[in-house]
Amino acid sequence: MTTPRRGRPRAKDLDTAILQAAIDVFIELGIGGMSIEQVAKRAGVGKPTIYRRWSGKEQLVADAIEAHVSTDIQWPTREEITAGDVRDLLRHNISRAARTATDPRFRALIAQIYGSAVTHPELMRMYWDRYIQPRRDLAFAMFERAQRGGAVDEDADLDVLVDMLAGAVTYRVLQPNPPTERQMRRYLESAYRQVGLLSRD
Amino acid sequence: MTTPRRGRPRAKDLDTAILQAAIDVFIELGIGGMSIEQVAKRAGVGKPTIYRRWSGKEQLVADAIEAHVSTDIQWPTREEITAGDVRDLLRHNISRAARTATDPRFRALIAQIYGSAVTHPELMRMYWDRYIQPRRDLAFAMFERAQRGGAVDEDADLDVLVDMLAGAVTYRVLQPNPPTERQMRRYLESAYRQVGLLSRD
The missing domain is CATH 1.10.357.10 (Tetracycline Repressor, domain 2)
Structure with missing residues (x-):
């Protein structure tokens, strides 16, 4: 099932898209109201793609906040x-x-x-x-x-x-x-x- | 379907139970993460019982916060x-x-x-x-x-x-x-x- 698309640049783009989607969903719904499923939908990826990288929504949102504020x-x-x-x-x-x-x-x-x-x-x-x-x-x-x-x-x-x-x-x-x-x-x-x-x- | 239980004292007890459940669920999940269904379950009532009194979770939580802080x-x-x-x-x-x-x-x-x-x-x-x-x-x-x-x-x-x-x-x-x-x-x-x-x- 592993495809050539999982090379470095593609992985980085995916990370960026997922982190951006995570910040958007977090801002809208808060940590209590959001789910990995919603982030996956917003980012246009499957849930497994996210779970391969993050173990849960807390870790995902922590990374998303960090990526967001580091551009401040x-x-x-x-x-x-x-x-x-x-x-x-x-x-x-x-x-x-x-x-x-x-x-x-x-x-x-x-x-x-x-x-x-x-x-x-x-x-x-x-x-x-x-x-x-x-x-x-x-x-x-x-x-x-x-x-x-x-x-x-x-x-x-x-x-x-x-x-x-x-x-x-x-x-x-x-x-x-x-x-x-x-x-x-x-x-x-x-x-x-x-x-x-x-x-x- | 209306039963004698809907008299004054019972209604007040119900209100108190619903407002208490609403504060509990709000504290746990936030406004974005909570639903009327969860409040109903916590209070041990049906969803229609809540919807007869409040049009949505925002109104319910506003009343619950007010009831809560007024005892301060x-x-x-x-x-x-x-x-x-x-x-x-x-x-x-x-x-x-x-x-x-x-x-x-x-x-x-x-x-x-x-x-x-x-x-x-x-x-x-x-x-x-x-x-x-x-x-x-x-x-x-x-x-x-x-x-x-x-x-x-x-x-x-x-x-x-x-x-x-x-x-x-x-x-x-x-x-x-x-x-x-x-x-x-x-x-x-x-x-x-x-x-x-x-x-x-």
């Missing part, structure tokens, strides 16, 4: 944060974060990942380790720099401050009447001012 | 916030919030409500209007009082501050390794200090 635009590096102009970095970061946070597909993806946090904690764990933690590390670098400059108190609880920033954004975009990109930019400026990363002038 | 312990009133000792109120509020936020069923419910925010916004809207907004109003009253006392800047953006508090809590409890009740109390104290509602001493 890059944050400044730790070196840029230490050396660069903080105000420039923040302005750049705010524009980018406002665009990402108000993208309907991003909102829908975040909602479903949060939705599965308790019933399928492995998805949140994967998203946390691969996507959130590296960004938290950079946020910490920004706060530490602001602490050295005196804009943020030395005894501030940085874990809580980072949660307050990230939490406010997640919370805001999932509220009824989600913000426009422009409203989100102003919102982020206000949040950064509140924690001391932007001055109040 | 009460916040201080606006009068208590204006007249009472702020430190006492906060201490009371922190204990209670830490207990609620670390309750596994509450975490699971919050996760599923956030999970449905984009695909079923009417659920979030209902939860927002009935549960979150009244609590936000009280948080505003606390901030306004703190502004009058000088602990919070007069030009602080209260909408953003309230989101930062509420967002941080939601964000924290849905992270991998959710906090214990004791850790959550310390976390809340730190967050309240950060926004100026608790002093740093």
